[in-house]
Amino acid sequence: MRSGTIEDDAIRGPVNVQATLESGQTFLWTRMDDKMYASDTPKEAQPWYRTVQDRSVIDVRQTKAGLEWRGTEDVTPILRRRLGIDDDLDSILSTFPDEPILRAAVDRYRGMRLVQEPFFGTVISFILSAQMRIPRIHRLVTTLRREFGAEISVEGETHYQFPSPESLAATTEAELRDLGLGYRAPYVRRTAQMIADDDVDPQSVAEQPYEHARETLTQLVGVGEKVADCILLFSLGFDEPVPLDTWIRSAIETHFPEVRAGTYEETSAAIRKQFGPRPGYTQTYVFHHLRTGGESPVPSD
DNA sequence: CTCCAGGGAGCCT
């Protein structure tokens, strides 16, 4: 394993690794102290996080001086992309509208960045996310990696990649139901088959205008407008999407009542105007702040 | 026991 650091002066603004990786944007990282989604950790004792991409194992943690990494190669370029290190965060945060809920969210989680995660793992993660709580989505994604992902051996330790489209397409619905996927089992199988068949190609989706891209993704089984927005935001480099889930809809009712509930498209367009020039970024701060109890006492996870 | 979770598909008007 190689190792290295990314110093603060090589990062555009503040960074908060825990908030970035434990805010429900991605389910492809594992916290190595096994306390994923536990309460906020003190600055001094930041845990390691691990993921596997292609044949590489990637570890990262936050230090006082920036980021520290270990990997089977120089994983600096991968980290910069996946953790949004090159986003000019101070400049982005300064464009947030001056609203109390946004100030509170930024005060609490300044340094949280938008991730850019691998496409297929993101698609399957958010198909699973329908009507599920965040820790359970993470648990199921981890189960899929262990059951169907390619094994990678590094220094006597076994790691699991996220499964390929082909390997998930080759499962059976019963097999997936036994793992706890419930009614999402056929969605996962069928979408894996579609992507294996190249029915939807991430590169060309990324080149389409936002609304067109969202429409394209909803061809995938189990991908509606909300899940499509998540995929565009967390994997395909779009910054307009505001995935309208229960938390954001509730935030709209409470904090942006001028945005009247309409169709998904109408509400989406209206809230994007309220959220400033980087609506996806704004959304991520609001979501994480509210979900972690940043408002009236909220059911804890 | 009931209620709900980062919704979506299928079917009906």
Next chain:
DNA sequence: AGGCTCCATGGA
């Protein structure tokens, strides 16, 4: 297009 109803499963 817009409005149902069902869909598994686990945790509070």
